[in-house]
Amino acid sequence: MGEVTVQALKDVSFEIYKGEFIVVLGPSGSGKSTMINLIGGMDTASSGEIYFHDQPLHHVNEKTLTEYRRNAVGFVFQFYNLMPNLTAYENVLLSTQIAKNPLEPMEVLQQVGLGERANHFPAQLSGGEQQRVAIARAVAKNPEILLCDEPTGALDFSTGIQVLKLLRDFNKNYGKTVMIITHNAGIAAMADRVFYIKDGRLEKIQVNEHPSEPEEVTW
Numbered sequence: 114m115g116e117v118t119v120q121a122l123k124d125v126s127f128e129i130y131k132g133e134f135i136v137v138l139g140p141s142g143s144g145k146s147t148m149i150n151l152i153g154g155m156d157t158a159s160s161g162e163i164y165f166h167d168q169p170l171h172h173v174n175e176k177t178l179t180e181y182r183r184n185a186v187g188f189v190f191q192f193y194n195l196m197p198n199l200t201a202y203e204n205v206l207l208s209t210q211i212a213k214n215p216l217e218p219m220e221v222l223q224q225v226g227l228g229e230r231a232n233h234f235p236a237q238l239s240g241g242e243q244q245r246v247a248i249a250r251a252v253a254k255n256p257e258i259l260l261c262d263e264p265t266g267a268l269d270f271s272t273g274i275q276v277l278k279l280l281r282d283f284n285k286n287y288g289k290t291v292m293i294i295t296h297n298a299g300i301a302a303m304a305d306r307v308f309y310i311k312d313g314r315l316e317k318i319q320v321n322e323h324p325s326e327p328e329e330v331t332w
């Protein structure tokens with residue numbers, strides 16, 4: 114930034130395995146979003162290496178990154194980012210139209226409990242319902258990795274637990290990798306592994322031998 118150099122991540126090195134449920138915890142500004150954006154191919158690192166299976170994501174062109182994002186990655190954001198002028202169904206449908214091996218949009222909407230609300234626009238849905246549409250949209254692409262940036266940050270406790278349950282179901286039922294970044298230490302109990310980020314460094318990785326069920330999580 115002008116004369117100031119901000120190093121968002123430093124010496125960070127780790128592997129994520131297929132089907133893991135990872136929670137990344139850290140204070141504001143510690144580098145969590147930067148990490149998830151690098152893994153999701155939304156940002157490129159100024160140095161270092163990132164691989165998805167054997168495919169490098171560093172030093173690749175925008176077309177390769179676009180294909181990677183399109184086929185391998187689903188994103189869930191804190192503030193849903195739904196298209197306001199499309200219905201719930203159309204929001205999900207749109208993402209399946211660019212994916213290689215998508216799931217049936219209506220089936221996924223039913224799985225998140227919104228089959229009856231498919232023809233409603235985002236403004237006609239509550240925050241929790243909008244987040245469920247956003248999860249359906251990400252899941253319907255059938256990605257290998259689901260990256261979630263503060264997915265429960267704007268929700269009340271019980272709606273947050275419902276959303277965590279959906280993310281956990283996707284992880285368990287489809288064997289997909291889920292990574293959640295959050296300030297909320299309570300969510301860490303659900304993870305197979307917890308990454309603690311501080312000042313751009315990966316301070317510690319904690320392994321949970323017995324991850325909690327979403328219903329047991331509290332904050």
Ligand SMILES: Nc1ncnc2c1ncn2[C@@H]1O[C@H](COP(=O)(O)OP(=O)(O)OP(=O)(O)O)[C@@H](O)[C@H]1O
Nearest residue numbers: 114119120121139140141142143144145146147148
């Ligand atoms: N585009 C950018 N230009 C300059 N600095 C940036 C940029 N993006 C992030 N940073 C800085 O990099 C550091 C890490 O930011 P990042 O957004 O990854 O943190 P975070 O842990 O996700 O924070 P929060 O929980 O508040 O979202 C911060 O110091 C931030 O100010």
